[in-house]
């Protein structure tokens with residue numbers, strides 16, 4: 001079974017603008033509200049690939065009710081903990097040339113609500129994969145993912161973590177199946193800057209040394225890298241009209257993990273993950289299976305090392 005944990009879901013309010021002027025009133029020419037949050041997006045892409053998952057997390061207040069309504073169109077299996085404070089609304093501002101994101105902090109989670117979540121976690125078993133993604137809402141400390149990762153690994157299941165900073169670093173010792181920083185997050189993690197591809201590969205190798213089993217580094221329109229103990233691979237990002245790249249990283253994780261669970265073929269998982277990422281970038285919402293399969297043909301994986 002696959003579980004996704006989105007500690008901090010969101011309503012993604014995507015506004016299309018002809019141009020964005022800070023310090024002025026900007027008027028949108030179009031807008032759409034999507035059920036967002038990294039693990040939720042992963043579950044939605046897994047569903048496109050024909051893979052069931054249960055989406056877990058915290059949902060709260062009136063915005064939480066609206067979130068549930070938005071999500072109900074997708075018929076995902078979910079088991080959220082209801083919290084008192086409001087689910088956040090993340091603002092995504094699009095122009096023809098730029099994407100600007102403003103992500104809220106999320107609800108305050110009480111100790112009792114956190115406890116309810118932890119007690120709800122089904123005992124995991126060998127073969128289960130738990131994908132924990134995104135930022136943590138207010139009051140959940142950096143240990144939150146670590147606590148859950150400890151439980152998952154003690155029970156013989158695998159986990160994937162897609163978050164940033166210390167919360168990510170702390171869980172590496174427990175051997176996540178894969179981590180996927182983008183190149184900016186990876187540079188920030190080690191307080192460095194990258195001058196070339198080799199710098200990025202070296203930083204990815206540091207994550208392997210710290211315990212990650214595989215490292216994907218996504219680079220938006222510049223494609224992605226997969227770094228494993230033995231090899232490094234690169235793939236291109238095909239050309240296309242970028243409509244909304246929000247969720248591209250989540251799609252990549254879903255494609256990689258979903259394919260890996262079925263094939264254990266790293267190169268193929270990388271190829272399919274990249275197809276999911278690019279296909280989502282070319283869609284207003286997340287990609288569908290036919291979008292993904294079309295983009296897959298335009299991606300080539302090259303072995304660098």
Ligand SMILES: Nc1ncnc2c1ncn2[C@@H]1O[C@H](COP(=O)(O)OP(=O)(O)O)[C@@H](O)[C@H]1O
Nearest residue numbers: 182218219220221223224237248249277278281
């Ligand atoms: N503009 C784009 N054109 C083509 N592919 C893209 C584009 N943006 C993202 N992708 C694909 O999706 C992957 C994940 O996107 P990225 O933006 O790097 O992740 P994140 O959303 O986590 O920052 C990229 O590695 C690439 O394969």
Ligand SMILES: O=P(O)(O)OC[C@H]1O[C@](O)(COP(=O)(O)O)[C@@H](O)[C@@H]1O
Nearest residue numbers: 036037038090134135247248249250
């Ligand atoms: O939890 P965070 O880091 O604030 O990110 C939340 C945002 O990430 C998303 O899941 C998109 O993530 P990616 O673009 O990295 O795939 C949005 O739906 C959501 O608004």
